[in-house]
Amino acid sequence: MDTNNNIAEEVKSALDSITHIQEIKTPPFFKDKTMRKLFDAKVAEEKIVFSWFTPKLQLATLVCIIVLNAFALIQLKTTIYDSNVSNFGENYSLSNNNETSILN
Amino acid sequence: MLEEKFINELGQGNREAYSQLIDDYEQKVFATCISFLPNKEDAEDIAQEVFLEVFKSIKKFKGNSKLSTWIYRITTNKCLEFIRKKNSKRRFAYMQSIFGNEISFDKTNYFTEFNHPGVLLENKEKSAIIFKAIHQLPETQKIVFTLHKVDGKSYKEISEIIEKSISSVESLMFRAKINLQKQLEYFYKNKN
Numbered sequence: 001m002d003t004n005n006n007i008a009e010e011v012k013s014a015l016d017s018i019t020h021i022q023e024i025k026t027p028p029f030f031k032d033k034t035m036r037k038l039f040d041a042k043v044a045e046e047k048i049v050f051s052w053f054t055p056k057l058q059l060a061t062l063v064c065i066i067v068l069n070a071f072a073l074i075q076l077k078t079t080i081y082d083s084n085v086s087n088f089g090e091n092y093s094l095s096n097n098n099e100t101s102i103l104n
Numbered sequence: 105m106l107e108e109k110f111i112n113e114l115g116q117g118n119r120e121a122y123s124q125l126i127d128d129y130e131q132k133v134f135a136t137c138i139s140f141l142p143n144k145e146d147a148e149d150i151a152q153e154v155f156l157e158v159f160k161s162i163k164k165f166k167g168n169s170k171l172s173t174w175i176y177r178i179t180t181n182k183c184l185e186f187i188r189k190k191n192s193k194r195r196f197a198y199m200q201s202i203f204g205n206e207i208s209f210d211k212t213n214y215f216t217e218f219n220h221p222g223v224l225l226e227n228k229e230k231s232a233i234i235f236k237a238i239h240q241l242p243e244t245q246k247i248v249f250t251l252h253k254v255d256g257k258s259y260k261e262i263s264e265i266i267e268k269s270i271s272s273v274e275s276l277m278f279r280a281k282i283n284l285q286k287q288l289e290y291f292y293k294n295k296n
Contacts, residue, residue, distance in 0.1 A: 011288040015281075017230040018253050024221050026134045027148050031126045034152050038122055038159045 107171055114162045126155060129172070133179050139254035140183035142235055144221050150186055154179045173264045176257075180247055180265060187239060237287045245280035248273055 088094070113121035133154050137147035157178050165174055220231060238246055247266060251257045259277075263270045 007289055007292045010292045011285055014230040014234050014288055015284065017227040018234050020224065020227055021139075021220065021231070021254060022224070023135065024138050024144065024147075026130045026151075027144065030130055030134070030148065030151070031123070034126055034130075034155050035119075035123065037152055037156060039119065 108167070111162065111165065111167065111171060114158070117159075122155075122159070125158070129155075129175055132172075133175065136176060136179045136251070136255050137183055138220070139250050140180070140187065142220050142232070146186065150179075150182050153182055157182065169264060173261075176261075176265045180251070184243065184247070233288070233291060234284070237284055237291070240287060241280055241283055244268075245276050245283065248276040249280040249284070252277060 110121060110124070114125065130151070134147060134151045137150045137154075138144065141147045141150065154175065158175060161178075165171070169177075220228075220235070238249055241249065244266065248262055251262045251265065252259065257265075259270050259273045263273045266273070268276075
């Protein structure tokens with residue numbers, strides 16, 4: 001019985017202790033430190049000119065450039081091959097371009 | 105109308121407006137932080153983060169509530185987020201300690217190291233116990249109890265901050281008290 005009373009008292013006293021917390025003043029120079037933090041952050045933000053160019057966009061751009069280059073390289077190889085074949089044909093008179101000419 | 109003008113100036117990043125904002129709110133924001141957190145250094149860091157968040161997000165503020173309510177909402181969220189991070193870091197450290205250094209399980213709770221500057225020395229042990237118990241309550245009960253009992257806010261102010269009716273706040277407060285009582289009884293029974 002006594003133990004239960006003691007526990008109840010301890011619980012009550014613990015719950016009361018929370019209402020006796022004293023008010024704490026803001027630490028000195030809080031305002032100065034905060035202002036510096038705010039406006040240093042602003043300067044840093046302004047410095048980032050390409051802030052819209054996010055890493056995702058950068059990656060997408062890189063992929064586009066690689067794909068375009070690969071496509072251009074393939075195209076270039078095909079054109080060179082075709083022109084080489086047609087030069088070879090002309091040099092050895094294998095080309096039938098003349099036969100189809102309407103001038104003959 | 106005046107508040108609207110002030111919010112516009114904040115949105116434009118006006119230095120004087122921020123100076124005014126900090127003058128008006130530093131004590132209130134810090135008081136709320138120190139109600140949730142058990143030491144002055146962490147409370148100061150979080151209070152600074154609150155103003156930084158206001159600075160970054162003021163353009164998103166639609167004016168659906170008072171500026172003060174919005175700032176208290178940010179403060180409450182920042183404090184809870186900080187406690188969650190601290191506790192998860194400590195749990196991780198505890199898991200690591202299983203394989204290496206020894207840390208007692210009790211050290212995994214952020215409120216074990218209680219160093220609240222507003223608590224009188226004779227109440228330190230009791231306050232540490234109750235702070236720890238508060239942070240085992242469900243989140244809304246924890247917010248309501250801390251804002252009302254520790255920070256001294258009215259039910260009306262709390263209802264605006266957590267966007268619930270006054271009767272819901274009263275009911276949350278009632279349940280928080282019952283849960284705390286149960287927790288403390290359990291603690292003292294096992295202690296004796």
